[in-house]
Amino acid sequence: MTVQLVNYNREGDKILKSFNSRILKIYNWKYHPGNIPSAYLLGLIVGLESEKINVKEAILDIGLKQSIKGSALYAALKGVLDGGLKIPHDKNILPEEDRIKGKHIFDYYAKLSQDKKIKQFSKYLKNNVNPSNIMKDFEETRLKIISEYKND
Secondary structure, rough: OOOEEEEEEOOOOOOOOOHHHHHHHHHHOOOOOHHHHHHHHHHHHHHHHHHHHOOOOOOOOOOOOOOOOOOOOHHHHHHHHOOOEEEEOOOOOOHHHHHHHHHHHHHHHOOHHHHHHHHHHHHHOOOOOHHHHHHHHHHHHHHHHHHHHOOO
């Protein structure tokens, strides 16, 4: 996932900052970079970074992406908002807090048989990442991000 802060210009938009979910590796986030918790964490970084470049307000432009209530796209928006950037939006479009924290991933993993866990989550398990810990790992990562920006 990529989130950008862009300044509109008739001659061509100017990208002020661009962020990719790969940045989450810096914070030891080992989960899929396109899921809802990852999108939120990326958005949080963008919201906190916007303050550094004196961007206080923005307009969401989802380009050609389909607008789906509660999707990763809107999880990123929620992160940006929590990071302090003001963006007009309908609160009903944002994912529920439990989904942002990865509870749906935890619940899905918990209900699978051991064989299906190994098959469905093979990359995580191969890298010693336990999907049962996603909510705890999410909170730790969120706090790492916030503390880094608050100490700047």
